Amino acid sequence: MIECRGICKSYERPGEPRLDVLKSVDLNIEPGEFTAVVGPSGSGKSTLMNILGLLDRPDSGNYLLGGEPVSNLPHARLASLRNKKIGFVFQQFHLLPRTTALENVELPLVYADTDNISDRAAQALCRVGLQDRMTHTPAELSGGQQQRVAIARALVNDPEIILADEPTGNLDRESGAGIMALFQELNESGRTIIFITHDAALAARAGRVLTMNEGILAEEPAQPVGGVA
Amino acid sequence: MKNGKVMAGSIRMMWRYKLRTFLMSIGVVVGVAVLVVIRSYGAGMEANIMNKMKQFFDATNIMVTTGFSADGPRTTLKLEDLEAVQAACPEIEAWDPSLMRRKTAQYRSEYHPVLVRGHSEHAELVWERGVTGGRSLDASDVKASARVALLGYKTADILFGDDDPLDQSIQLDGVPYRVIGILEPKGSDPHGEDRDDEIHVPISTMMRRIANVDYINFAKLRVTEAKYVEDVAERVEAVLRQQHALADGEDNDFSLFTPMLIKKMVARANKVFSLYLPLVAAIALLVAAIVIANIMLMAVKERIPEIGLRKAVGATDGQVSRQFLMEAFMVTLVSGLAGIVLGLGVLAVISARVDVPMPVSATAVGLGLAAAVVVGILAGIWPSRHAARMDPVAALR
Ligand SMILES: Nc1ncnc2c1ncn2[C@@H]1O[C@H](COP(=O)(O)OP(=O)(O)OP(=O)(O)O)[C@@H](O)[C@H]1O
């Protein structure tokens, strides 16, 4: 599903030494895997996630998504792959303000040129348990509910992979646990999920835990991550 | 993504951000409304002035007026001057002097302030205005400085109501005048005076009994044939300069209006409507475009996460840019339509107020809409490109 070889990413700012954020990352993710990425702040987790999600390009290395090399595809092709193969969930939810839950979930379908947009969006909202909140705007939803809307949006186009960057980072423990349970369900129904977390307990619920440390990705956690107690 | 969806999305965005939409639209609404109003107003007014001009001033007429000097109204135009003019120009068929004073007319308990005009027995011919009842002024009235008066029909209505004014006596400054006729309706003149609410008396009566002066305000000359008019006007000018003993190089102490000059004046007045005011509207629209571009750019900044998100869920650069362009376009299109409606409303009110028909100029409406669309596209291009080029990772941070 995902094959990365020697992915490097660095930032250069004038007057400062080059910052190597990802130092030759190798990664294989099989379909149906449920993977957590942990690691200290600033270690490069989000940078890797953005590259996996085709929002960013690596400086060097090879990235095969579903067997297709994607490192050098044109912008429009990447946009289409993001639309069809990848669902994003963000820490800040990123729902459109003043826009109903249903319309928020419809967004990926708008760019996918499909029919039955509303029906499919409504189904996705039912899937995350928000059938009673379709016409609510984000301001009228709790944080946990907003994140569920965001997950419904990530699901609606039936992507192969869901990438979640600290999906529970802005939520209290209880809502966070609810979101995790939802991810687990989605994984059990066959979806590939990669999520970043600072919470060791949540990471432990994933089938596989990767640790990022100063741009180097390792399979086992080097030591227990100091997440929220 | 289909254009229809982008458009629906833009309309939804406009509705959701009403204040922003409103701020963006005022400039266009006002600009387009101004454009529509002045184009139609200008055309209506020109037609109206030309019509009025034709009524009061035809191709055989020359008007001699004194106008104002630095010390107030000039008192230099005398009857003798006009007699000299007539003697020098046989092509002048007739001429009629005029002197005006504002007076209060009284009939029984009815008082009415009104403009009183002194005229000669030639007024009927020169001004092409007869009477609907009674008779016009004649030579003996003028010769005798008779205390006789012609009433405009409105003046007659005001003073007499249902009574017959003919041969009744009205008072001007306490002096009795016999009503000998009712003037034909004439409407309002190019100066805006209601010519149906006025009183005519013999010029001699006006000069000696009412105003007690030896000058007149103006005189209207009627030439036998239109082709002589400009030539006669030149001789009239020469005679008047001689009469007034003006040295070479000295300015005229009178003004001559000929049909050609009037046409030029109307055209010049019209230029303001046809040239300068549309320029004002164009500037208003340009300013509107800048305002819209600014607000759009601010909106782009404010909506950075939205742009990042749209890209993350699969929007291409082109789709993002089309969305913002479409939003600017829709705002201005709707504002343009609103401006047209507003303009038509204002036009209807003005038209009713000044009582002049102002047919809606189709070019104005078309121009307004085209201007709005151009403004929308101009104002949208820059912000939309800005939005489209945004790096999604940076936008989502
Ligand atoms: N555009 C950029 N320019 C320069 N440096 C950047 C840029 N983006 C990220 N970085 C740097 O790259 C490093 C890794 O950032 P990244 O967001 O991947 O960390 P992270 O592991 O997700 O941290 P956190 O757990 O706090 O989210 C950081 O030191 C950050 O300052």
Ligand SMILES: [Mg+2]
């Ligand atoms: Mg991060």
